[in-house]
Amino acid sequence: MNPARDAGGVTTAGMVLFTIQFTWPHGGRSVFLSGSFNRWTELVPMSQVEGCPNVFQAICAVPHGCHEYKFLVDGEWRHDEQQPHKNSEYGIVNTFDTLNRPAEVPQYLFAIQHRISAVTLNQAMPRISEEDVQASRHHISVFLAAHTAYELLPESGKVVALDVDLPVKQAFHILSEQGIPMAPLWDFCKGKFVGVITPLDFILILRELGNHGSNLTEEELETHTISAWKEIKAYMNGKVDGNGRPIPRHLIYAGPCDNLKDVALKILQNGVAIIPVIHSSSEDGSFPQLLHLASLSGILKCICRFFKHCSGSLPILQLPIYAIPLGTWVPRIGESSSRPFAMLRHTASLSSALNMLIQAQVSSIPIVDDNDSLVDIYCRSDITALAKGRAYTHNLNEMTVYQALQLGQDSNTPYETRSQRCQMCLRTDTLLKVMEQLANPGVRRLVIVEAGSNRVEGIISLTDIFKFLLG
């Protein structure tokens, strides 16, 4: 084995990696994987899949390009006949390439359902019957329709709103100080709430600042109001009417008497994370009173609270999550329709992370270390940490994701940070356990990891759970 063989790309800081799951289904006692992506120097141990003693799997992060790989099974080098293979100087090797996946700007798809290939796991997979799923969905639907958004309100809650004429920079600092990710916007002249400002707005603004051809300079950021930014955003998205005036987006909100099912559907269909709950005592909606910011996590908490002790009515709660079509999983070799899974090394630059968040339309990216073990997670809402020490004025290409995450953690007490930030679960955990973890406030997604090595296998988010539960 020539260790100096060019693997088609050395991983450097900022390089985007594709995570692929390799499978060896032909049995053995100890199986290792080696390939051009680790320059044939490393032997990656493969772990047995539970319940299938003949199947071994391993997850590797591979850079873009054409790769060859081979398996070391009980001391003997073998290749998988069922997968594409070719002759090379090492004998017959398996091949795959990432060429059919675009290189520079990967077009990620946030897959909602991703079934595990039944070919390798059909022996062990617990049967999930359609009747169970329908019965559970029916119970949850009945429960959600019987309870209102009023129940989401805590006994004594606090909400922060911003005037729409505040400069964007002020808004950034306020959200960072208050420790909240987003806030509704109040228009004093119109006397009503007109929208929300979210971390995505800040990410877009920072990207605009970085764009040399942009018309938004830093001085303008000081004086730019939120309303002016919203107009620019409408232009950027092409939402203008016949006269070239931007069409304002209407505020998506719920009333306290709306039932939880409508609130959840509103959140899912509009692709938002949090919607304000607004009460108006008069018919025409004047004098609105802001009550609460409702999210799927609050609704999930109600569901868990109610069904935790009567799991008989929800049989699917006891199933392990790998048996349910839920979440986004790392794609496997041989699955041609699968798309790459967005992950980054912690030495990647912050601007590449922000670009990935926008293009992949994901709300978070797992950060892995050199062994591909989960280290941390970068979410959209982490952008407000950049307000500390005005870090957003620094060159985002030179700041690494690791440094950006450190900024957010300095002010918090140590024990809060890791446990709250990066919630993990195993593929064998039951749906009830996953739901209870997600029902904790502040947890919006769980990273599915392999036991022991902490390698990332997939992500389950609140949206995934609700899309599955509501059918």
Next chain:
Amino acid sequence: MGNVNGKEDGSSSPSGVEEEEEEEEGGGNSVHEAMAAPMGHSPPHSPTATHSPLMFTPQVPVVPLQRPDEIHTPNQSWLQATTGYEDGCTEKGIPTMITWGYGGKEVAVEGSWDNWKTRIPLQRCGKDFTIMTVLPSGVYQYRFIVDGQWRYAPDLPWAQDDMGNANNILDLQDYVPEDLESISSFEPPKSPESSYNNLPLGAEDFAKEPPLVPPHLQLPLLNLPASHMEIPPLLSRPKHVILNHLYIQKGKSGQPVVALGSTHRYLAKYVTVVLYKPVQR
């Protein structure tokens, strides 16, 4: 405390709170004497059939009096002691009392809190059977076994499960909901049409020192330190005196931003809204 009472005569009166307070101190109220013997520490009657207020209102530590110009310096030490965010994993148990008042010789209760595994026998106090247990906050189903027969209490919330059995339902919150009837008298009266005969304030009024802020208005929920992102701080129930007052905080060192804060009651819950506004120069 949450109480569940399967009695036939469950008359509700908010003043029941005070009665139980006296009972705790060993007051000799003749109505309750018969109940006091077997379970000395348990409250005999619960005022409402479905859920009762606490036996005594929780004591919120009072901020030491501050000078008016120090109103908005947050006093963090005691605030964090009372309103620290608790990790969701540790569920604190809430003492709950379950009562059966429909007769029988031997009464036990079993519930979904341990998946219907164990039966807890109730202890007899006169005509009723009661038991005290500690449960974490949640929604539970339960039923009584009276002389070997499954029964449910029809005056308490109940529902039928999938197999057609009727079980009682216990919804245990970790706070005691406000009793709306007792605070409905706090609605402000409508303003009179006339009789506004105070003169507007003049220059000499503004030259005087402003009056001191009453000390009980210095307990706002606005200055609690922000905890971790996205996790709402657990705020204590605000005192009614601070409701519907508008607090204003000038922005720090020249920033043209002002924060307005106010706490309102909406039905039985309280909302504190903070609005940040730019100040016109």
